[in-house]
Amino acid sequence: MRPLQWALWWVLGGAALFGLIVYVCLRPSSGMAPWFPQIDKLQHAGALFALSFWCLALVERRAYLRVTLVMIAVGAGIEVAQGVMALGRSAEWLDLFADVAGVLMALGVSLLRRDSWFAKVETWLQPT
Numbered sequence: 017m018r019p020l021q022w023a024l025w026w027v028l029g030g031a032a033l034f035g036l037i038v039y040v041c042l043r044p045s046s047g048m049a050p051w052f053p054q055i056d057k058l059q060h061a062g063a064l065f066a067l068s069f070w071c072l073a074l075v076e077r078r079a080y081l082r083v084t085l086v087m088i089a090v091g092a093g094i095e096v097a098q099g100v101m102a103l104g105r106s107a108e109w110l111d112l113f114a115d116v117a118g119v120l121m122a123l124g125v126s127l128l129r130r131d132s133w134f135a136k137v138e139t140w141l142q143p144t
Contacts, residue, residue: 017076018076018134026070026074042094042103054110061114061117064090064118069125072126080123084120087122
């Protein structure tokens with residue numbers, strides 16, 4: 017893990033984000049037709065991008081592969097859970113592909129930065 021001044025808060029924020037994403041993905045379906053076909057693919061990619069980007073900012077670059085694999089497993093786990101639940105959700109391969117795309121986009125953006133964006137935020141919040 018990166019040496020961050022507010023590491024505990026960043027970890028707790030990531031846990032809250034994880035909980036929110038799991039809840040939203042697994043709550044019972046509203047049954048309403050989406051206003052945009054396949055919007056759920058964008059939602060899956062966006063959610064896994066956000067969670068992966070958050071988690072990648074917590075660790076050193078040498079741990080990026082492990083975090084990436086864990087995030088892909090989270091996406092797969094959500095799809096499995098949607099498939100076994102009887103709450104109007106279904107598992108779809110395209111959702112899993114969207115999850116993987118979101119994770120890989122977060123990895124790509126994280127690789128472009130040398131430092132964690134958490135460290136940057138912490139420097140902005142330092143009293144002058």
